Amino acid sequence: MSDPFLIGEAMTGGYGRGGPDILHDCTIAVDRGEIAVIVGPNGAGKSTAMKAVFGMLDLRQGQVRLDGQDITGLSPQERVRHGMGFVPQTNNIFTSMTVEENLEMGAFIRDDDISGTMEQVYELFPILRDKRLQAAGELSGGQRQQVAVGRALMTQPKVLMLDEPTAGVSPIVMDELFDRIIEVARTGLPVLMVEQNARQALEIADKGYVLVQGRNAHTGTGKELLADAEVRQSFLGG
Structure with a gap:
């Protein structure tokens, strides 16, 4: 099995060298042409997971690989030069x-x-x-x-990372932004996205990660997660 194009694998870590761990053995990945979304309740570590992949977090365990290359030791600035496009919230x-x-x-x-x-x-x-x-x-x-x-x-x-791109915008604008994100992914560019509008995000997602307290709680295609009774009950309002 070859690696996904971008993977943060078994990531454990937090902010600062002495800070508590926020992520616990968390894995997130996206492949070429895919939209992968990270959803979950407030405080679940969604944005923290994204920042860990971008190098803004001290990882105690795990690694980040981009296009087969281990980039765990690189700074965010170096990761941009290696092909990461990151849009903070x-x-x-x-x-x-x-x-x-x-x-x-x-x-x-x-x-x-x-x-x-x-x-x-x-x-x-x-x-x-x-x-x-x-x-x-x-x-x-x-x-x-x-x-x-x-x-x-x-x-x-080589990969586009979006931290809550629809935060604070109207539903109409959200739909338009999602349409544009789909267009970007269709060019072959992988899109990794943290999103608070979980249901709408999973509807456009090839892959979804539900995080709870910094851990992977559920992983699957967008359709699988939308159809999962436990995911619907716990995170999507039934």
């Missing part, structure tokens, strides 16, 4: 810069022509083309999230 845009400047900032690791990638981002998020000269801080919550995702795509990542 908050403070994920430069509010005083224009939309276009934000996208240009996303290409900071590149020294080639970025115009083609910029055009791809504008095709994916047409509203950003219309507002490209506007300060990003003036945009709606959903539009800001599009800027944040677009900026991550400007690095030409």
Whole structure:
């Protein structure tokens, strides 16, 4: 069995060298062209698991591998250069810069022509083309999230990681963002996503991980988890 494209395997750890463990033998993976979602109750360690994969956590056990390479010892900055595009939940845009400047900032690791990638981002998020000269801080919550995702795509990542991309947006905007995320995955780019809207996220997920207290409680396809009576009762409101 070959590895999934990205895997955080048997991760145990927490914040700071002396801090308590938040993750306990937790495994999360995503393959090319897949959408994998991490769901679970508040405080379950969902965002912590994502940050562990991105290198923002001290792992006491386990490892992270990207495209077959062990990257456990790399800093988040080094992981970006290895192909991780990470969109944090908050403070994920430069509010005083224009939309276009934000996208240009996303290409900071590149020294080639970025115009083609910029055009791809504008095709994916047409509203950003219309507002490209506007300060990003003036945009709606959903539009800001599009800027944040677009900026991550400007690095030409090998995998896209989204921490609660629909937090605080309306249901209509959530549906639109999910549609765009599906489009991204269809290009072959793996998408790993933490999401509070569990039911809607599992509906678009190829793979789902339900975490409870930093441990894997349930794992399966999105459809399997939606059909699982225990998952529905405990995490999806029946």
